[in-house]
Amino acid sequence: MAMALPLAYASSVVHPFEAGRLSFSTKATKHKKQIYQFRNVTKVLAYYGLTNPPYKLDALEPYMSRRTLELHWGNIHRGYSDSLNKQLANSPLYGCTMEELIKTTFNNGNPLPEYNNAAEVWNHDFFWESMQPNGGRLPWGGVLDQIEKDFGSFSNFRDEFVHSAMMLFGSGWVWLVLKTNERRLLIVRTSNALCPLVWGDIPIISLDMWEHAYYLDYKDDVSKYVNNFMDHLISWHSATTRMVRAEAFVNLGEPKIPVA
Amino acid sequence: MQHHTLSCCGGVRPSLPPPPLSFRWSKIKREGGRRLPRCARIAAQLELKPPPYSLSSLEPHMSRETLEYHWGRHHRAHVASLNNLIAGTDLDGMGLDEIVVVSYNKGNPLPLFVHAAQVWNHDFFWQSIKPGGGGRPSGRLMELIERDFGSFDRMLEEFKRAALTQFGSGWAWLVYKANRLDVGNAVNPCPSEKGNKLVVLKSPNAVNPIVWDYSPLLAIDVWEHAYYLDYENRRADYVSIFLEKLVSWEVVSDRLDVAIERAAERAREDETRRQEDDAAVTHSEAVEMYLDSDTDDSEAE
Numbered sequence: 001m002a003m004a005l006p007l008a009y010a011s012s013v014v015h016p017f018e019a020g021r022l023s024f025s026t027k028a029t030k031h032k033k034q035i036y037q038f039r040n041v042t043k044v045l046a047y048y049g050l051t052n053p054p055y056k057l058d059a060l061e062p063y064m065s066r067r068t069l070e071l072h073w074g075n076i077h078r079g080y081s082d083s084l085n086k087q088l089a090n091s092p093l094y095g096c097t098m099e100e101l102i103k104t105t106f107n108n109g110n111p112l113p114e115y116n117n118a119a120e121v122w123n124h125d126f127f128w129e130s131m132q133p134n135g136g137r138l139p140w141g142g143v144l145d146q147i148e149k150d151f152g153s154f155s156n157f158r159d160e161f162v163h164s165a166m167m168l169f170g171s172g173w174v175w176l177v178l179k180t181n182e183r184r185l186l187i188v189r190t191s192n193a194l195c196p197l198v199w200g201d202i203p204i205i206s207l208d209m210w211e212h213a214y215y216l217d218y219k220d221d222v223s224k225y226v227n228n229f230m231d232h233l234i235s236w237h238s239a240t241t242r243m244v245r246a247e248a249f250v251n252l253g254e255p256k257i258p259v260a
Numbered sequence: 261m262q263h264h265t266l267s268c269c270g271g272v273r274p275s276l277p278p279p280p281l282s283f284r285w286s287k288i289k290r291e292g293g294r295r296l297p298r299c300a301r302i303a304a305q306l307e308l309k310p311p312p313y314s315l316s317s318l319e320p321h322m323s324r325e326t327l328e329y330h331w332g333r334h335h336r337a338h339v340a341s342l343n344n345l346i347a348g349t350d351l352d353g354m355g356l357d358e359i360v361v362v363s364y365n366k367g368n369p370l371p372l373f374v375h376a377a378q379v380w381n382h383d384f385f386w387q388s389i390k391p392g393g394g395g396r397p398s399g400r401l402m403e404l405i406e407r408d409f410g411s412f413d414r415m416l417e418e419f420k421r422a423a424l425t426q427f428g429s430g431w432a433w434l435v436y437k438a439n440r441l442d443v444g445n446a447v448n449p450c451p452s453e454k455g456n457k458l459v460v461l462k463s464p465n466a467v468n469p470i471v472w473d474y475s476p477l478l479a480i481d482v483w484e485h486a487y488y489l490d491y492e493n494r495r496a497d498y499v500s501i502f503l504e505k506l507v508s509w510e511v512v513s514d515r516l517d518v519a520i521e522r523a524a525e526r527a528r529e530d531e532t533r534r535q536e537d538d539a540a541v542t543h544s545e546a547v548e549m550y551l552d553s554d555t556d557d558s559e560a561e
Binding site: 076116169171172191192193211212215216219 | 329333337352374385388427429430464465466483484485488492493
């Protein structure tokens with residue numbers, strides 16, 4: 001089941017017909033008679049484009065420097081996206097949405113070669129949107145209520161999140177996910193490129209704990225990085241949007257059945 | 261000169277700056293088989309060994325800042341954590357190699373494995389490089405490289421590929437692999453030195469090949485903290501410079517000699533053990549066939 005994704009999420013998948021139209025405006029004039037053969041003549045490609053973070057690269061200073069974003073987004077994230085497109089150029093995995101692609105290439109725990117690239121493209125998109133300039137501090141409304149329900153209090157949640165990040169060894173990510181089966185929020189730590197989408201859960205916030213995410217700014221002071229993320233970068237706006245969407249798929253409360 | 265620390269009630273003393281060329285000292289003192297009361301037990305502490313060169317001598321290929329953080333903070337933190345975790349346990353007092361293999365627990369590692377292995381790996385890594393390194397190896401090492409990879413350049417290609425395709429954090433290795441299995445009844449019917457090979461492999465996070473009974477010869481750290489300050493995300497440049505300008509082929513050669521000697525010795529032990537087993541088998545057959553044997557030979561001959 002493909003989720004309807006708002007534009008901010010999906011890396012742009014160019015629709016086959018649009019791509020065709022873009023590329024053969026000159027051919028149209030030359031081959032009017034062969035109109036029915038256009039789709040055969042032109043090579044039609046779908047690809048996953050690199051989306052920009054929803055803020056300028058220096059907007060997260062001083063907590064995440066411009067140089068870090070230039071490298072992290074401009075080289076590393078772009079590198080994953082290019083590698084993915086190269087891998088999929090002649091592959092039967094054609095035309096999926098990102099989420100479908102991740103689930104398919106995860107292959108139930110026996111990942112295909114495309115998995116790492118696909119998942120890292122999605123993970124990084126998600127990460128940029130999990131942050132904002134002037135972020136941090138407290139959530140509000142439904143998100144805060146749900147956090148208090150599932151963790152006791154916001155400060156419990158914050159401590160647990162920071163602790164989980166500090167406990168991660170090697171490269172990986174820390175997530176606040178909404179578990180679809182348990183119907184509650186949970187903090188999850190994953191290694192390398194693993195993404196909670198593969199278990200059917202709905203991520204709400206993520207933090208990149210690969211060293212390339214913080215080494216230039218914080219070197220080995222991981223605790224400062226995580227605390228700055230919690231206090232100044234985390235985007236509760238995004239979290240709220242994602243929770244609202246998630247509630248379309250997960251029933252978090254008791255249904256309000258009107259009494260006759 | 262040996263130092264001992266008095267570890268009262270499992271407390272850990274803060275580490276002093278190590279003397280140059282320090283080596284591990286370890287012995288739990290026991291009196292006549294009876295363990296001393298906990299507070300008076302003399303515990304060994306693993307030390308942070310400094311690299312055999314100054315922190316700025318690898319410039320410009322590996323900056324002083326990188327070494328200050330990589331050795332001075334990351335490596336040091338692992339040593340401290342390891343000491344904390346082994347204090348008061350059975351592993352306290354063992355050599356580092358042993359701690360690594362025991363804590364790997366055949367693939368189900370204990371929590372302290374990451375620290376033990378990273379201490380081992382980093383010690384090994386600092387020894388593998390030197391100022392003015394690079395060039396080409398010679399002698400037996402070069403012969404074996406050419407025998408097992410075709411040419412030196414091919415081996416470099418494979419090493420680079422391993423280092424670049426290690427996804428996430430980890431290490432790439434050149435190891436000497438003896439052709440034996442760590443299983444009791446698996447016997448190599450034609451053991452020979454030719455069955456032992458040089459191999460390139462990569463490992464994730466903290467895993468290292470001694471847990472698979474290989475003899476590592478060369479390692480490169482491809483955790484991002486090893487190169488991010490100097491090369492940012494350009495791991496390929498880091499690996500190339502490492503191979504061209506930093507590797508100490510003398511050290512690798514020495515390790516190869518040690519590895520070959522170790523493999524030969526174990527092959528000899530296997531051979532003697534096999535001969536003993538054979539002798540035991542033939543002897544017991546003899547006892548069965550001739551019922552009224554006079555001799556009372558022990559089967560453990």
